[in-house]
Amino acid sequence: MKNIQLKENKMKTNIFEEKVIQINRISKVVKGGRRFRFSALVVVGNKKGKIGFATGKSQEVLDAIKKALEKAKKNLINISLSGTTIPHQIIGKFSASNTLLKSAPKGTGIIAGGKAARTVFELVGIHDIISKNFGSRTPINVLRSVVNGLKNLKTVKDVERIRGINLKERFKEKAINK
Structure with a gap:
């Protein structure tokens, strides 16, 4: 046993x-x-x-x-993913390090400077992303700023749950009223 x-x-x-x-x-x-x-x-x-x-x-x-x-x-x-990329653009911040994360079309690949950011994207399962580091570029600071940015990502379902509304119905109503 x-x-x-x-x-x-x-x-x-x-x-x-x-x-x-x-x-x-x-x-x-x-x-x-x-x-x-x-x-x-x-x-x-x-x-x-x-x-x-x-x-x-x-x-x-x-x-x-x-x-x-x-x-x-x-x-x-847990990180919110949208297929092989992220749902929206976001800036991750930690200490003196800022990292801009942008979603990219399929086939773009991982465009990231430094071993820390690239490794994080590979291990999360992101295959198409563009990132740029600003400020401190030490591996631990870059790693923490990337993870901070990924942690703060929200999908459409997350936004709907937080606001308590259905976004698809809301936009249909606006289109009908015009």
Whole structure:
């Protein structure tokens, strides 16, 4: 029975694709010299609108990556998609980093500067998008501004639910009244 549960747990964790964006070596100066540690920035996603990211720190690179993966899988968010692109243009902001995200027609591909933004789009499942980074271009700031922008996206159904109206009927009434 336990073997079956372990296999099911492994299958659940394998639905997410994982990518390491950055590994930094951090040094702390102490009385006896320098102590080195590693920091890893990791993104996980299922290519169907779910994504998570985190940083992990440890004295070994693999341990830092493992810690980051565990944290990232705990902090997953859902992204509203419109086919292979995003529903509308939006600006994501975090700290000194701003990222403009524009929907693009099918076949455009991912036009994004930097490894962080491109990785996020691939792991969310966006195939056609244009993005431009303004301000700070460090990977963590770009990553957070992109995720902030994606998190704030709203589909037509979301807007209808928030406002409590049916937009299609509303526009039909306006067309008839003219």
